[in-house]
Amino acid sequence: MTTLVRDAGRAGDATLSGVDRAALPGFIRQLDEAALLAMAVTLHGEGALAGGVARTADQVADLLRVAERHRWILRRWLAVLAAEGWLCHDAETGRYQHLRPADRADLDAATRALDAARAGLGYPPAMTRFFTATAAHLPQLLRDEVPLQALLFADEDLETAEAAYKDNVVNAYLNAVVAHLLRNAVERPGRSEPLRVLELGAGVGGTTADVLPVLAGRPVRYRFTDVSRFFLDSARARFARYDFCEYALFDINSDVLDQGVTAGTQDMVLAANVAHNAVDVAGLLAGLRELLSPGGTLVLVESCREHYQIATSMQFLMSARPGVPAAGSGDLRAGTGRIFLTRQQWLAQFTAVGLTPALALPEADDPLAALGQYVFAAVR
Numbered sequence: 001m002t003t004l005v006r007d008a009g010r011a012g013d014a015t016l017s018g019v020d021r022a023a024l025p026g027f028i029r030q031l032d033e034a035a036l037l038a039m040a041v042t043l044h045g046e047g048a049l050a051g052g053v054a055r056t057a058d059q060v061a062d063l064l065r066v067a068e069r070h071r072w073i074l075r076r077w078l079a080v081l082a083a084e085g086w087l088c089h090d091a092e093t094g095r096y097q098h099l100r101p102a103d104r105a106d107l108d109a110a111t112r113a114l115d116a117a118r119a120g121l122g123y124p125p126a127m128t129r130f131f132t133a134t135a136a137h138l139p140q141l142l143r144d145e146v147p148l149q150a151l152l153f154a155d156e157d158l159e160t161a162e163a164a165y166k167d168n169v170v171n172a173y174l175n176a177v178v179a180h181l182l183r184n185a186v187e188r189p190g191r192s193e194p195l196r197v198l199e200l201g202a203g204v205g206g207t208t209a210d211v212l213p214v215l216a217g218r219p220v221r222y223r224f225t226d227v228s229r230f231f232l233d234s235a236r237a238r239f240a241r242y243d244f245c246e247y248a249l250f251d252i253n254s255d256v257l258d259q260g261v262t263a264g265t266q267d268m269v270l271a272a273n274v275a276h277n278a279v280d281v282a283g284l285l286a287g288l289r290e291l292l293s294p295g296g297t298l299v300l301v302e303s304c305r306e307h308y309q310i311a312t313s314m315q316f317l318m319s320a321r322p323g324v325p326a327a328g329s330g331d332l333r334a335g336t337g338r339i340f341l342t343r344q345q346w347l348a349q350f351t352a353v354g355l356t357p358a359l360a361l362p363e364a365d366d367p368l369a370a371l372g373q374y375v376f377a378a379v380r
Contacts, residue, residue, distance in 0.1 A: 004184065005359050008375075011180035012361060015172040016368075023120060024169065025370035028307070030117040031131075034110040035308035038135040039077045040086055040102040046139060049087065054095035067144035069319040074142060076311055076337050107135060122169035134313040141316050148316040170373050174301050175210035177361050177375040178270065181299055182211050185268055186218045194219040198266045198291065200250055201274025202226050205235050207301065211270075212242050223261070225250030253279050256287035266291045272301035276340050277318060280331045286353040292380040298355060304343045305372030315339065343374060350378040 043049050048063045055063075057075045066074050078096050082089035087099040111132050118127050133151045140146040186195045195218070202208050202224045215222065222245045224235050232247045239245055250259050252274060257263055269288050278284040288298055303310070318339055332345065341349070343364070347357045355378035362368040 002358070004181075004377075005361065007184070008177045008180045008359060009361055009363070012173040012177040012375075015176045016169065019122075019169055020120075021367045024367060027117040027120040028371050031114065031121075032308040034107075034114055034131065035312045036081060036084055036086060037102055037107050037110050038131075038138060038312050039081060039308075040099060041104060041107045041135075042138040042142075043077075043099055044102055045104075049097060049099040052097055054090065054093070054097040056094050057096070060096065064139065064142055066142045070142050070144060070316065072337055073311065073315055073319065076306070076315075079337070080306070080308060080311065111135065122172065127168075130313065131309065138312060148313065152317075170368070170371050171206065173362070173368065174272075174373060174375050175207050178207060178272070178299060178301065179211045179214045181297070181359075181375075181377055182268065182270075183214045185297065186215060186220060191219075194221045194244075196220075196265060196267045196293070197222045198250075198261060198269045199224050200226075200252055200269065200271040201277070202235065202272075203228075203231050203274075205231075205238060207270070207272040208235070208239065212239060212245070215244070216242060220244045222246070223248060227251045252277065252284055256284065257290060261291055263290045264293055267293055267296050268299060269296070270299045273303070275300050276302060278331075281333075281341065282331055282349055282353060285349055285355065289353050289355055289380055294380060296380050297358070298350075298376075298378045298380075300346070300376045300378075301373070302346060302376065303340050303373050304346070306338070306340055307372070340372075346374075346376055350376070355380060 043060070043064075046064050048060045049055065057078050058071075060078065061071050061074050064074065078087070078089070081087050081099070082096065085100075087096050089096050111128065114128050114131060115125075118125070130151065134141065134148070137146050137151065141148060182195075182197070195215070197215075197220065199208060199222070203226055205224070208224060212222070222242070224232070224239070224245055224247050226232055226235075227249065229249065232249070235245075236247055248260060250256075250261075252271075269291055271288075275281065275284060285298070292298060332349075333339070333341070343360060347360065350357050357376070357378050359375065359377040361375050
């Protein structure tokens, strides 16, 4: 284990003081089971698999009137429900049937029980409210009648989004690791120039809020970027006291070398919970490598497993916009319906584009790894 990995791991561990680390996988499983129940209640409520009739995924989607761009989500629901024993799947015909009974009362009871899991993971009450809201609107979300943003940013309030992206045990650990990497870079002996940092898909600033204090008072040039002007405007107000920050639009699915950032100029590129949204992961990583200065570091925060709660909520943000290729087309996820790469796949992708993996935390044997969220660092 390198000194960097050891010290970064210790920084993350410091945020878990008083947390029953071994209990965390059980809390995540409770969230998953509530989400499976929400999927089943939605299917039962619309009668898509009623009476033991066997139907294909497309037939189910037609009955539910699922929007074309969200049909991949329904197919993932059916696949995970079958894998978890909630319904039967005939591999030869591709048909599904015999969905386990589930009703709204079951879902209400599971939602009430979520508060114990939420508290155990350090999520605020907004997390349970968000799950309740999405579960109640799943038919409309599938039909694209209600955008997830209306539930996530109700009344333009960022509290719910921060509950999803920042205010929990796992993200506290991950952000502490990222902050250590930035501190280590800015304090590197012999550095004479400002540390140049580019954050991609910064969104609500869930990671930004934890790293900027580490950089305050240091020689830094920090560029906060996102594809949405809403997030840029919010960040300008929220982080106004950090005069070393600038704000700009940046789209990871456009040419990264043609968005106002000169090749070879960035000492660190940071992307938290965004790189999996790339249509072509390998192409994105190759472009980001070109943005890095020699010896520069790419830092990613990524989920490496499919959380079922995300499949009933945040994945609606991952459906392709009209006219935009579906996520995963053209890369190693093509045809799989999967959004997230595994830990080993990320490491392999770094190597394939000429980056040297330097860190992947938590370690594989850590109970925290069962949650499937990692910080990766790779050096040019």
